Amino acid sequence: MTVTTPQGFRSAGIAVGLKSTGKPDLALVVNDGPQHASAAVFTSNRAQANPILWSRKVAQEGPARAIILNSGGANCFTGDFGYETTRLTAAAVAAELNADPEQILVCSTGLIGTGDQAFRDKIVGNVPALAAALSGSDTTAPAAILTTDSVEKTAVHRGDGWTIGAMAKGAGMLAPGLATMLVVITTDALLDDAALDSALRGATATSFDRLDSDGCMSTNDQVTLLASGASGVAPDETEFANALAAVCDSLAAQLQADAEGASHNIDIEVLGAASDSDAIEVGRSVARNNLFKAAIFGNDPNWGRVLAAIGTTEAAFDPYQVDVSFNGVRLCHAGAPDRPVDECDLTPRKTHVRIELFAGEHSATIRTNDLTHDYVHENSAYSS
Amino acid sequence: MTVTTPQGFRSAGIAVGLKSTGKPDLALVVNDGPQHASAAVFTSNRAQANPILWSRKVAQEGPARAIILNSGGANCFTGDFGYETTRLTAAAVAAELNADPEQILVCSTGLIGTGDQAFRDKIVGNVPALAAALSGSDTTAPAAILTTDSVEKTAVHRGDGWTIGAMAKGAGMLAPGLATMLVVITTDALLDDAALDSALRGATATSFDRLDSDGCMSTNDQVTLLASGASGVAPDETEFANALAAVCDSLAAQLQADAEGASHNIDIEVLGAASDSDAIEVGRSVARNNLFKAAIFGNDPNWGRVLAAIGTTEAAFDPYQVDVSFNGVRLCHAGAPDRPVDECDLTPRKTHVRIELFAGEHSATIRTNDLTHDYVHENSAYSS
Numbered sequence: 001m002t003v004t005t006p007q008g009f010r011s012a013g014i015a016v017g018l019k020s021t022g023k024p025d026l027a028l029v030v031n032d033g034p035q036h037a038s039a040a041v042f043t044s045n046r047a048q049a050n051p052i053l054w055s056r057k058v059a060q061e062g063p064a065r066a067i068i069l070n071s072g073g074a075n076c077f078t079g080d081f082g083y084e085t086t087r088l089t090a091a092a093v094a095a096e097l098n099a100d101p102e103q104i105l106v107c108s109t110g111l112i113g114t115g116d117q118a119f120r121d122k123i124v125g126n127v128p129a130l131a132a133a134l135s136g137s138d139t140t141a142p143a144a145i146l147t148t149d150s151v152e153k154t155a156v157h158r159g160d161g162w163t164i165g166a167m168a169k170g171a172g173m174l175a176p177g178l179a180t181m182l183v184v185i186t187t188d189a190l191l192d193d194a195a196l197d198s199a200l201r202g203a204t205a206t207s208f209d210r211l212d213s214d215g216c217m218s219t220n221d222q223v224t225l226l227a228s229g230a231s232g233v234a235p236d237e238t239e240f241a242n243a244l245a246a247v248c249d250s251l252a253a254q255l256q257a258d259a260e261g262a263s264h265n266i267d268i269e270v271l272g273a274a275s276d277s278d279a280i281e282v283g284r285s286v287a288r289n290n291l292f293k294a295a296i297f298g299n300d301p302n303w304g305r306v307l308a309a310i311g312t313t314e315a316a317f318d319p320y321q322v323d324v325s326f327n328g329v330r331l332c333h334a335g336a337p338d339r340p341v342d343e344c345d346l347t348p349r350k351t352h353v354r355i356e357l358f359a360g361e362h363s364a365t366i367r368t369n370d371l372t373h374d375y376v377h378e379n380s381a382y383s384s
Numbered sequence: 385m386t387v388t389t390p391q392g393f394r395s396a397g398i399a400v401g402l403k404s405t406g407k408p409d410l411a412l413v414v415n416d417g418p419q420h421a422s423a424a425v426f427t428s429n430r431a432q433a434n435p436i437l438w439s440r441k442v443a444q445e446g447p448a449r450a451i452i453l454n455s456g457g458a459n460c461f462t463g464d465f466g467y468e469t470t471r472l473t474a475a476a477v478a479a480e481l482n483a484d485p486e487q488i489l490v491c492s493t494g495l496i497g498t499g500d501q502a503f504r505d506k507i508v509g510n511v512p513a514l515a516a517a518l519s520g521s522d523t524t525a526p527a528a529i530l531t532t533d534s535v536e537k538t539a540v541h542r543g544d545g546w547t548i549g550a551m552a553k554g555a556g557m558l559a560p561g562l563a564t565m566l567v568v569i570t571t572d573a574l575l576d577d578a579a580l581d582s583a584l585r586g587a588t589a590t591s592f593d594r595l596d597s598d599g600c601m602s603t604n605d606q607v608t609l610l611a612s613g614a615s616g617v618a619p620d621e622t623e624f625a626n627a628l629a630a631v632c633d634s635l636a637a638q639l640q641a642d643a644e645g646a647s648h649n650i651d652i653e654v655l656g657a658a659s660d661s662d663a664i665e666v667g668r669s670v671a672r673n674n675l676f677k678a679a680i681f682g683n684d685p686n687w688g689r690v691l692a693a694i695g696t697t698e699a700a701f702d703p704y705q706v707d708v709s710f711n712g713v714r715l716c717h718a719g720a721p722d723r724p725v726d727e728c729d730l731t732p733r734k735t736h737v738r739i740e741l742f743a744g745e746h747s748a749t750i751r752t753n754d755l756t757h758d759y760v761h762e763n764s765a766y767s768s
Contacts, residue, residue: 045692045695045696046695046696046697046703047691047692047694047695047703048695048703074688076688077688077691077704077716077719077720077721078720078721079718079719079720079721082720111688112686112687112688112689112691112692113687113688113716113721214674214675215672215673215674216673216674216675216689216692216693217692217695217696218692219688219691219692219695288599289599289600290598290599290600290674290755290759290763291598291600291763294759294760294763294764295763295764297760297764298763298764298765300764300765302496303496303497304458304460304461304495304496304497304603305496305600307431307460307461307496307603308429308431308460308496308600308601308602308603309600310431311429311430311431311432311601311603312429312430312601313430319430319431319432320461332461332497334463335461335463336461336462336463336466337461337462337463337497371674371760371763372760373757373760373761375674375678375760376678376681376755376756376757376759376760377757379674379675379678379679379682380678380679380681380682380684381682381684
């Protein structure tokens, strides 16, 4: 149980033939109330899939009664036909729930440009079967949203009389605003839309928005938070926000650990920045540097590529005063070589790069992955 | 003959043991005058190697009498010792030419952090031998500046009574403000510093600055233009600028064709942009998208990844009105699928992606490469 751990939710995941593997590819999460509060954040890519265009309206106008998600096709850049597919999908779910189509959120993930008549038929035609499979103790939904993920991603937080449950999918095109990620978070806490929105924006800013596996921003990302109020408990808003942040952080770490082709999970910790945004910019410049990422794949603590990367930023610091450590060994001090690189062991999957700017008191950690043969292979063969 | 094709120049390239392979790794180009006019452009990375810090001063104050270049070590982030190595290198050349150290440009390329006593000794101690090898019909200099390049890069333009000669090295860390490139261009045309500077800035802006092989900006890039005036001919400045632009364009194409590990040379042509800078931003967003680059490696015309990339820009256009063609086949029209992808053949090394924004009359072409297993391999093993 994940998204159904909180009271007031049912979910289901079934296989409808969108994935050539025959694996589950259609999921539904229903909020049975009594409340239908919600919040959502979407990709900041201007190229947005049809379900994003639809769900933005639902999220604004609400109330959100349910969310349906498919893998096996992004329904992005599929024209008016694709948008109508999304609307028909919402309408089919609404018919099962005695709701309005405008109360149903829709998410899709998979290959851009996929969304033909067969795609539509498989989704819309199978909504009754999906609804029939709904259960308050469901364990099938998390698998149905996966694409190239190798494992299900879920998280649960138990508060004092209220709970949070969550499921996510990631794998590739992982970069903020946001990553190719679909995330559904449920809670039975008694909170209004404004409190949920504030908590969700805070939680995603320090978790998903600091995950930058491959620098590629998706067209389909959506993180949705649904609240049933079924516990009857109204938690302290700060306590809830902290719990939600911990749930999102756990999911972001799971996404990083299962990123396409990765052999290292790299945490880039930037310290001593003049501002939070400087720390994020510096960390992200390293996370997006292919030469650095290839070096880590080769277990090469190439601190020169870190400095070459951060030198391209506008952040306030003196490149010749910077310290850089890999896995606890300071290899560069004040912009010059320090400890011998052979003191540093990069064979563990978990890799920690620490950059001290000596320009202020702010810090941030950006999560990324290495650039590997498997990444190239998976992404050169993805659509074939 | 390349940089010695114009009158008034001698050059040489020798092996001094900086490269573990024993290949040539130290080059010298001397301007014997009668003029010593020059212009230079440098990496815009804030992390700059010692030879860049030194050469910026020489280029500003002039006159530049000669340029010495080493491969096998970047002398970057090597502290005060490294800067002194650069100064001693210039002084050794100056002693051979009866010049001042401040009249000698210095370039280095190779691994960042490399620049110890042995590095210094090999360069400074071998300057007399290098000077003794100088010749007006030299063919050895271009090989001595190569790093992971597989072929020498040279270009010659013959004007009406004047000539331009050039040599370049590229391979990896190819991204503008400039690429890991060292370029020396010579001319016997009679032109002053201001005319050379204007021509060089114009030529690099449309050539090297539009080459973005791997998105990684170097710490050591320098493009230098030296003019001897030895032809006695003062060409029309526009004619000279056009000729210089053609020389730089040829070198940029050679750098693209020999980029580390690449299996495709990808020209991303952006048409219908509202401004030149919009066209460049859109082209560069595609050139830096790892998922697009991996798809091209797999001969997959994945136009969805083009749209996902350009959607991250601030450029003025409607993502749902864009056309995208691969090698002459329009796969996306008005933001929806057009011709079947199997009509498109991506097996040729030369790949042409055409993006029509329908937002104005401006255009630009960005050169890039695919993301391959060989790129990952070369850059994971580079320093070992």
